[in-house]
Amino acid sequence: MASDGAVILTSNQRAARYLLQQHVALARSRGLVGWATPQIVLWDAWLSKLWQDVVLADPSAPVLVTSAQEHELWRAAVRSFDAATQWNEAALATLAQQAWQLLQRYTEGLASLGRHHLFRPDWQQFQKWATKFSTDNRRNGWLPQAQLCRELEVRLGQNQWQPPAQLILWGFDEFTPAQQRLLDPVKAASSVHIVHPSVDAEPATGRSFTFTSQTDELEAVAAWARKRLHTDTAARLAIITTKVGEDRGLIYRTLTSGPEIGDFNFSLGHPLFHTPLVRTALTLLRWIWQPLPPQEVSALLQSPSLYRSYESLLQLAEFDSDVFLTRDAADSSTTLEQFTRWLQSALARTNTALVADLLSRCQKVLRLRSRRDSDPADKWAERFHKILETFQFPSPLASSSADFQTFQRWSQLLDEFSTLSFNRATFSAQEALERLEQIANQTIFQPESTPANIEILGPLEASGSLFHGIFFISCTEDRWPLPASPNPLLPLDLQQAHAMPGAIRGANVTAAGKMTERLLRSAPEVNFSFPAHGPDGEIRPSAVLASLGIDPSPRALENDRALAAVRSKSELIATDDVLPRPWQFTRGHLSVAALRSQAACPFQAFANQRLEVRDLREPEDGLDALQRGNLLHDLLHDVWLDTPLLPGLKTSAGLRRIVEDGTLENFVEERAAALIHLPEFSSWDREFLIAERERVSSLVCRWLTEVELLRAPFEVVEAEAKREIAIENLVQLRVRLDRLDKLVPSEQPSSTPQDEYVLIDYKTGKVELKGWQTPRLDEPQLPIYADYAVPAQPAAIAFGSISASHEMCFKGLANRGGILPHVEPDRGPLRTVSFAEMLADWHADILRLAGEFAAGEARVSPKHGAETCKYCGLQPLCRVAETGYLLRDDLDLEPHD
Numbered sequence: 001m002a003s004d005g006a007v008i009l010t011s012n013q014r015a016a017r018y019l020l021q022q023h024v025a026l027a028r029s030r031g032l033v034g035w036a037t038p039q040i041v042l043w044d045a046w047l048s049k050l051w052q053d054v055v056l057a058d059p060s061a062p063v064l065v066t067s068a069q070e071h072e073l074w075r076a077a078v079r080s081f082d083a084a085t086q087w088n089e090a091a092l093a094t095l096a097q098q099a100w101q102l103l104q105r106y107t108e109g110l111a112s113l114g115r116h117h118l119f120r121p122d123w124q125q126f127q128k129w130a131t132k133f134s135t136d137n138r139r140n141g142w143l144p145q146a147q148l149c150r151e152l153e154v155r156l157g158q159n160q161w162q163p164p165a166q167l168i169l170w171g172f173d174e175f176t177p178a179q180q181r182l183l184d185p186v187k188a189a190s191s192v193h194i195v196h197p198s199v200d201a202e203p204a205t206g207r208s209f210t211f212t213s214q215t216d217e218l219e220a221v222a223a224w225a226r227k228r229l230h231t232d233t234a235a236r237l238a239i240i241t242t243k244v245g246e247d248r249g250l251i252y253r254t255l256t257s258g259p260e261i262g263d264f265n266f267s268l269g270h271p272l273f274h275t276p277l278v279r280t281a282l283t284l285l286r287w288i289w290q291p292l293p294p295q296e297v298s299a300l301l302q303s304p305s306l307y308r309s310y311e312s313l314l315q316l317a318e319f320d321s322d323v324f325l326t327r328d329a330a331d332s333s334t335t336l337e338q339f340t341r342w343l344q345s346a347l348a349r350t351n352t353a354l355v356a357d358l359l360s361r362c363q364k365v366l367r368l369r370s371r372r373d374s375d376p377a378d379k380w381a382e383r384f385h386k387i388l389e390t391f392q393f394p395s396p397l398a399s400s401s402a403d404f405q406t407f408q409r410w411s412q413l414l415d416e417f418s419t420l421s422f423n424r425a426t427f428s429a430q431e432a433l434e435r436l437e438q439i440a441n442q443t444i445f446q447p448e449s450t451p452a453n454i455e456i457l458g459p460l461e462a463s464g465s466l467f468h469g470i471f472f473i474s475c476t477e478d479r480w481p482l483p484a485s486p487n488p489l490l491p492l493d494l495q496q497a498h499a500m501p502g503a504i505r506g507a508n509v510t511a512a513g514k515m516t517e518r519l520l521r522s523a524p525e526v527n528f529s530f531p532a533h534g535p536d537g538e539i540r541p542s543a544v545l546a547s548l549g550i551d552p553s554p555r556a557l558e559n560d561r562a563l564a565a566v567r568s569k570s571e572l573i574a575t576d577d578v579l580p581r582p583w584q585f586t587r588g589h590l591s592v593a594a595l596r597s598q599a600a601c602p603f604q605a606f607a608n609q610r611l612e613v614r615d616l617r618e619p620e621d622g623l624d625a626l627q628r629g630n631l632l633h634d635l636l637h638d639v640w641l642d643t644p645l646l647p648g649l650k651t652s653a654g655l656r657r658i659v660e661d662g663t664l665e666n667f668v669e670e671r672a673a674a675l676i677h678l679p680e681f682s683s684w685d686r687e688f689l690i691a692e693r694e695r696v697s698s699l700v701c702r703w704l705t706e707v708e709l710l711r712a713p714f715e716v717v718e719a720e721a722k723r724e725i726a727i728e729n730l731v732q733l734r735v736r737l738d739r740l741d742k743l744v745p746s747e748q749p750s751s752t753p754q755d756e757y758v759l760i761d762y763k764t765g766k767v768e769l770k771g772w773q774t775p776r777l778d779e780p781q782l783p784i785y786a787d788y789a790v791p792a793q794p795a796a797i798a799f800g801s802i803s804a805s806h807e808m809c810f811k812g813l814a815n816r817g818g819i820l821p822h823v824e825p826d827r828g829p830l831r832t833v834s835f836a837e838m839l840a841d842w843h844a845d846i847l848r849l850a851g852e853f854a855a856g857e858a859r860v861s862p863k864h865g866a867e868t869c870k871y872c873g874l875q876p877l878c879r880v881a882e883t884g885y886l887l888r889d890d891l892d893l894e895p896h897d
Contacts, residue, residue: 006167016040023035069142069420070097072425074129095488106178107494142422156182208545211530215250217473218473237468238454240471240473244458263453277394280303312354336366406447481512484502598849604862632764639667646674652711652715665697672693756794759790763802785797795819798823810823
């Protein structure tokens with residue numbers, strides 16, 4: 001029992017919280033209305049408090065530097081000897097800092113290296129860095145955290161601080177030599193108790209279970225937790241894993257996918273850098289001084305941390321998708337200045353309050369940008385805070401408890417960053433942002449929450465806490481004990497001689513055995529499990545289990561009576577299909593994509609057209625495939641038909657004339673120059689668009705001379721012509737015909753006096769006619785045009801394959817030979833039926849697809865199986881992998897978070 005004034009030290013925050021909860025519960029059980037809060041602190045926090053007392057008593061004592069300040073000193077040491085190193089300065093500084101901490105905690109310090117440093121260049125380098133680091137600290141009166149135990153030991157001998165009357169060390173598995181050297185004189189001056197909490201005098205008998213896969217293992221553990229909490233709603237359960245961060249996603253999905261399981265917490269938080277609010281702040285700050293990829297600009301514009309209402313957020317999301325991401329831009333990245341100019345142009349076109357507000361904020365932020373080349377960290381911290389405040393960050397939408405705690409921690413982070421002014425160093429904007437991001441990445445953050453029944457934590461974090469039940473998952477030989485990981489800047493034999501963490505595999509086994517024994521004392525029920533198979537083959541259980549007498553032989557959880565039949569299985573529930581309301585004919589015009597989707601998979605059409613689900617267009621460097629295709633279409637239009645400034649060829653005779661007089665290239669390039677205006681953004685833009693103009697001009701010239709010139713005489717009637725058509729009274733479509741030609745009458749046989757038309761659709765990718773096979777046309781576009789969009793039944797329809805990587809040619813169907821080069825009635829994959837019969841089949845299939853869409857047919861039925869689903873993007877909605885229609889592995893999809 002702790003006496004009044006006792007100090008209780010714990011090795012981790014979780015143990016401190018557990019003790020405080022137990023103290024409060026005990027006080028309430030005694031009917032107390034108020035009680036004194038015990039002094040329960042972390043070991044490191046206790047050392048820092050002691051040093052504050054020393055500094056108050058002796059103002060000449062060294063100043064304790066923070067971890068970030070120490071890292072900056074190591075960077076300076078590395079830079080002084082390796083200014084032009086090809087290695088990452090920050091990474092080397094981190095390794096050196098870790099090596100120094102090991103030396104201070106497990107040896108007598110730098111002197112322990114002896115003559116080791118003579119044998120390898122990396123040890124020699126560390127010796128140089130460490131000597132400079134130590135010299136700078138002594139000269140400036142700085143004290144690194146790792147030397148605090150040693151310094152307090154000396155100060156205790158000088159009576160500069162007094163240990164508490166009673167000191168309780170709660171839940172420590174072991175002490176480092178530096179900790180032990182400090183505790184020895186403390187024990188002589190006060191009452192010191194080392195407590196290893198246990199639920200019983202005898203440890204629990206551990207049991208092990210094996211499962212086919214990690215997924216099966218976690219489902220069984222979740223079912224075990226549900227059963228325990230159903231029996232005792234106040235039970236405290238622990239799920240132990242050596243890789244909390246790596247397993248976090250799968251554990252979270254498993255615990256939330258089945259029946260209600262109650263509250264659960266992960267011991268390991270995320271780096272503050274990865275929290276949405278902080279990531280938004282850092283991205284915005286980075287944008288002030290350097291360009292961002294369009295994807296990052298898009299994510300920034302849609303961040304809830306920047307907008308005052310959900311309405312404005314939704315408006316901006318739509319604005320971003322429909323306007324910003326679809327703009328014509330050759331730049332692979334966007335500066336804030338470019339974005340501001342673009343907003344000014346957009347405001348002239350849209351004049352919305354949303355764009356005006358965004359423009360105003362961007363302009364104000366740009367005015368705050370420093371004109372100085374470098375500044376101390378405290379000046380940068382002030383500037384960063386002012387910029388974010390000017391941009392109205394964070395917005396009222398970030399109002400949850402977690403957001404509030406995150407912003408508070410962000411404010412503290414800026415204060416920590418400002419302390420990098422301690423050595424009068426100055427930083428450029430890029431250097432300041434790099435330091436700030438590094439500190440954010442090293443700061444592990446988890447919002448405080450109410451106590452949870454289930455804790456997911458590592459073996460070390462479980463020290464000092466007691467539970468009603470423990471399940472140690474994935475207890476395999478490659479995970480437990482932890483693999484050896486010696487520091488490369490210290491001699492291995494030195495690390496092994498002083499039993500530094502990770503230096504000796506055998507020492508890791510011993511430490512893992514001790515921690516496992518401690519877990520067996522921490523709950524009346526302790527289970528261990530592992531998957532029998534993983535991605536790389538068979539998996540074996542940890543040898544630690546056998547060393548403690550825990551039978552690791554394969555045994556399924558279902559075969560154990562105490563835990564039988566507890567796994568829950570989610571099932572797809574079959575219901576009677578209820579079709580949506582029929583499509584209203586007058587509702588509006590669709591595109592051909594609606595019937596193309598209906599043919600590919602009815603659910604795809606339903607989701608895309610009725611639910612308006614669509615993927616955001618992914619910006620690409622330069623022009624994407626859609627923009628390149630549109631550019632080619634526009635240039636071919638301007639070549640054939642008149643524009644306000646330039647005449648078109650109009651006929652095959654006009655083409656032949658400019659080929660014969662040698663002016664074809666000039667003719668095409670003149671129209672390309674009129675079509676592609678060079679923007680005033682950057683020289684890179686101009687050079688890129690000049691190259692693109694040359695590329696598309698060359699492609700069109702090849703097409704005209706190698707393909708069009710070989711045709712029978714024709715006249716171009718329409719190009720890029722828009723139509724609105726109706727398929728019976730089912731659906732209305734808005735279409736655009738790439739080109740409609742008419743054969744010149746003098747070249748037609750006398751038996752066909754009426755006009756004959758040729759329907760052409762340009763394609764820049766691979767062209768295959770099998771998409772015209774019924775039922776369920778893969779490519780219904782030209783069949784629909786032929787049936788509904790031309791004045792008479794065409795004599796030929798064809799794809800014009802215009803590509804530098806594929807054959808330049810026409811591919812299609814004709815009612816007779818000689819209309820288009822290499823397009824004959826008896827050639828191609830559709831030659832088994834006549835041209836007229838094919839048109840009739842298409843008509844029937846188009847009516848069937850339109851009827852299904854109008855009726856609301858939305859079954860999940862991908863026409864080509866996994867190939868249809870591969871790039872669909874709707875799998876989370878249709879859950880095709882769970883229907884049994886496809887094997888999950890057949891989808892070959894990218895993983896989704």
